[in-house]
Amino acid sequence: MYYKFQSDLGLIMVKDSVIKRIVIESIALMNGKVKLANHKGQVAGIVAGIVGLDDTNHIIVSRSNIGLDIKLYIVIKFGTSITKITELLIEIIRQKVLESAGIEASSISIVVSGMQAKKLARRNIEVKG
16 A cells, blocks of 8 residues: 655655554664564564564554554563653654655554563553654
8 A cells, every 4th residue: 555645845655564664673773672563462473484474464554634643563571661662662663754754653553462571471551652
């Protein structure tokens, strides 16, 4: 799917896979404290790569009147502050989407679907920014 926006430079068309890749790169900046997951808290790993599943399937990008709405599910490493890491991630995603695609992210919703220690402790905490 393409997202079209009019700017002073002209018509901008961005594929949703580009936005999803920006989100994955933003998560990679968190130094292993955050992993992309699905709504059940399952982290895509080596098996997903072998089978051919894509990590971007669990990132939802849609268009609103103001800009883009982005929703993603993550698992956070135990001992990490949920508030600090989600606010930082929201800010990084918002900034990178604006810099890379020239599109304003009107809302970014991060759902913490689990905390990872030795075992996964399921959570369902949604943080919006």
